[in-house]
Amino acid sequence: MTAMRFAHETLGQRVLFGTGAAGEHVAAEIERLGAARPMVVAAEPERALAETATAGATPVLWWGEVAQHVPVEVAEGARAAAAEHAVDVIVSVGGGSTTGLAKAVALTTGLPIIAVPTTYAGSEATNVWGLTEDRTKTTGVDPRVLPTAVVYDAQLSRTLPVELSVASGLNGLAHCVDSLWAPKADPINQAMALEGARALNLALRGIVADPQDLDAREQALYGCYLAAVAFASAGSGLHHKICHVLGGTFDLPHAPTHATVLPYVLALNAPGVPELAARLAAALGHIPADGQDPAVAAVYALNVLRETVDAPARLSDHGFTAAGIPEAVDRILDAAPASNPVPVSGAGVERLLTDALTGATPTPAVPATV
CATH class of the missing domain: 3.40.50.1970 (Rossmann fold)
Incomplete structure (x- = not known):
C-alpha cells in the first residue's frame, strides 16, 4: 500500500x-x-x-x-x-x-x-x-x-422547477466528479466528493419522483455543499475548464452545460483512474460486477441516473453549434490542467464536444481484454 x-x-x-x-x-x-x-x-x-x-x-x-x-x-x-x-x-x-x-x-x-x-x-x-x-x-x-x-x-x-433542479443537481455532481482527480485532489476531498455524489444521486431521483419532497431537497443541499467543499479544496479540473469556455465564450447556460458535458468528461478520464471510477460507480448505486471495467461501470451508473431524471443531453439544445468547436478546442487546450488523468489532445477534445453537441452515447475507451 x-x-x-x-x-x-x-x-x-x-x-x-x-x-x-x-x-x-x-x-x-x-x-x-x-x-x-x-x-x-x-x-x-x-x-x-x-x-x-x-x-x-x-x-x-x-x-x-x-x-x-x-x-x-x-x-x-x-x-x-x-x-x-x-x-x-x-x-x-x-x-x-x-x-x-x-x-x-x-x-x-x-x-x-x-x-x-x-x-x-x-x-x-x-x-x-x-x-x-x-x-x-x-x-x-x-x-x-x-x-x-x-x-x-x-x-x-421547493419552487425550483424539476428541470432546473435536475440541471443544478448535476452541476453539483460535476463538482464531485471533477474533485476526484483535479490538480489538488487528495483523500479528504475525494471522500467528501463521493459522499456528495451518493447524496445527490438519491436526492435527484427523489425530487423527480415528488418535487415537493423536502427530505430529497435537503439531501440535495447537503450533497451540493459537500461537492462544493471538495471542489474548493481540489481545484478546477478539465470538466470545469471546458464548461467555463462554453459558458464564457458562447454564453451557454451554466447548469445545463455542466449537466450535458459531465458524462463525456467522465468517459474520457475514468479509464485513467480505475480505482476512483469503481468508487464513483458504487456511490452512484452501481457496484461493478465481476470482470466489469470500472470506467464502464462509472459511466453506466451516471447514464442510468441521467436517464432516470431526464437530464439535459445535447449542447445543440442550448445554442452551441459545430461552427464553435474549433475555437472551443483551442481555448480548452490552453486551459486544460496538466495533471488530467489522461492526456488531453485537440482530437480528443474535438470528439468530446462533437459527442456532447449531438448527444451521442458516452463510451469510455477501456483497454481491450485478452
Whole structure:
C-alpha cells in the first residue's frame, strides 16, 4: 500500500442548516457580524424568496440585476451601488449567478457575504470567483469571496422547477466528479466528493419522483455543499475548464452545460483512474460486477441516473453549434490542467464536444481484454 502524502486546506465558514429557518438564521448572522446596512442581491424573479430569507433584517439596498457568468459591467454597477449606500454586509439569495455577483462585489470591497442558496450550484461554499468580459470568462481564487456564512433552507428550493433542479443537481455532481482527480485532489476531498455524489444521486431521483419532497431537497443541499467543499479544496479540473469556455465564450447556460458535458468528461478520464471510477460507480448505486471495467461501470451508473431524471443531453439544445468547436478546442487546450488523468489532445477534445453537441452515447475507451 502506498504511503499517503498530501497537503489539505480546509476553508473556514459557518453553515446553518434548517428548513423554514432562513429568516431567523440570516438575521442572527447579520447581528453576529455587527452589521447594520445589508445589501440584498437577488434576481427579480426571486425577490419573494429573498424577502422571506431576510424577513428579520432591514436592507438598505436591493440589487436585482443578475446575469449568468457575471459580466464585468454588472459587477461594476453593483460595486458602485454598494459604495453609494455604505453597505456593510451582502446577503445573496439565489443560484450560482447571484452568489457569483456577490463574490464580485466582495472581491474589490472586502464586504462579508451571507449566502442563501436556492439552487444546488454550490458556489456558496467556495472561494472561487468568475467574471466575463469580451467573451472570455476569467476565474480566480481569493479568500475575500468565500461567504462568511451559508444559510441552507430546503423550503426556499421547493419552487425550483424539476428541470432546473435536475440541471443544478448535476452541476453539483460535476463538482464531485471533477474533485476526484483535479490538480489538488487528495483523500479528504475525494471522500467528501463521493459522499456528495451518493447524496445527490438519491436526492435527484427523489425530487423527480415528488418535487415537493423536502427530505430529497435537503439531501440535495447537503450533497451540493459537500461537492462544493471538495471542489474548493481540489481545484478546477478539465470538466470545469471546458464548461467555463462554453459558458464564457458562447454564453451557454451554466447548469445545463455542466449537466450535458459531465458524462463525456467522465468517459474520457475514468479509464485513467480505475480505482476512483469503481468508487464513483458504487456511490452512484452501481457496484461493478465481476470482470466489469470500472470506467464502464462509472459511466453506466451516471447514464442510468441521467436517464432516470431526464437530464439535459445535447449542447445543440442550448445554442452551441459545430461552427464553435474549433475555437472551443483551442481555448480548452490552453486551459486544460496538466495533471488530467489522461492526456488531453485537440482530437480528443474535438470528439468530446462533437459527442456532447449531438448527444451521442458516452463510451469510455477501456483497454481491450485478452
